[in-house]
Amino acid sequence: MIATAVSSGVVVLVGAVFLACAVEMVEALTIVVAVGHTRGWRSAMEGTGVALLALTALVVALGPALTRVPLSALRLVVGGVLLIFGMQWLRKAILRASGLKAMHDEDAIYAAKVAELQSLADRPDRDRIAFVMAFKGVFLEGLEVVITVLTLGTSAHRLGLAVAVAAVAIVLVGLAGVIVARQLSNVPENLMKTGVGILLVSYGTFWTGEGLRVAWPGGDAFLAFFVGLYALVVVGLVALLRRGAAAPTAEGVLA
Numbered sequence: 013m014i015a016t017a018v019s020s021g022v023v024v025l026v027g028a029v030f031l032a033c034a035v036e037m038v039e040a041l042t043i044v045v046a047v048g049h050t051r052g053w054r055s056a057m058e059g060t061g062v063a064l065l066a067l068t069a070l071v072v073a074l075g076p077a078l079t080r081v082p083l084s085a086l087r088l089v090v091g092g093v094l095l096i097f098g099m100q101w102l103r104k105a106i107l108r109a110s111g112l113k114a115m116h117d118e119d120a121i122y123a124a125k126v127a128e129l130q131s132l133a134d135r136p137d138r139d140r141i142a143f144v145m146a147f148k149g150v151f152l153e154g155l156e157v158v159i160t161v162l163t164l165g166t167s168a169h170r171l172g173l174a175v176a177v178a179a180v181a182i183v184l185v186g187l188a189g190v191i192v193a194r195q196l197s198n199v200p201e202n203l204m205k206t207g208v209g210i211l212l213v214s215y216g217t218f219w220t221g222e223g224l225r226v227a228w229p230g231g232d233a234f235l236a237f238f239v240g241l242y243a244l245v246v247v248g249l250v251a252l253l254r255r256g257a258a259a260p261t262a263e264g265v266l267a
Contacts, residue, residue, distance in 0.1 A: 025174065027207070030177050030181045033177070037157070048142075059144065059145070059146030063149075067157070067158050087222045105202055109202060161178045214238035
């Protein structure tokens with residue numbers, strides 16, 4: 013029973029961290045590839061490297077400090093934060109899946125970024141603009157990764173595991189970027205974001221209850237119940253919104 017509970021918590025933690033990091037890094041990769049192709053790879057890689065070092069420093073500095081906070085208070089605060097983040101991810105994913113919001117198009121983002129860069133001044137050997145844009149893109153997208161890693165890792169008392177999973181996700185996305193380069197639109201990003209939203213909301217609900225000293229049946233294994241519950245809610249909402257969007261069209265055709 014204990015082994016099952018522990019493994020369930022670990023699976024949800026690994027899934028949430030990996031998907032969240034992969035999604036954010038795909039968006040960062042779009043910016044870096046656009047900068048590299050347009051302004052030169054040297055400065056783009058330098059900006060990316062400095063951003064990754066800055067993000068690593070944040071994890072090293074803040075991680076040990078968070079472990080000193082009482083667990084119940086930490087989980088209550090983190091649960092609230094994850095609920096907010098998760099609801100935002102789910103809201104956008106549901107609207108996109110139901111056709112009420114345009115899909116996130118990495119090719120369009122890439123093209124827009126290239127056009128913006130090409131409109132700027134000619135680049136020197138060491139390009140300050142390329143460095144700054146690559147740094148900003150990676151750092152801002154990576155900041156959400158840091159928040160996810162710190163909140164999930166410290167609350168589960170598995171910060172090392174969360175950091176390792178995040179590092180694997182970053183490396184895999186980087187390797188994929190080398191292979192597919194500009195074919196980023198093939199990544200099922202909306203599906204990944206939906207999964208991240210479900211996992212974050214599930215963790216947020218679970219840890220908010222833990223912070224309020226709710227005794228969940230089965231301990232950490234109850235996370236699987238929340239994942240299944242929120243997945244069903246999302247599927248239901250998407251179907252409902254699609255039906256609502258199609259109804260006016262059908263009425264117009266009949267009229």
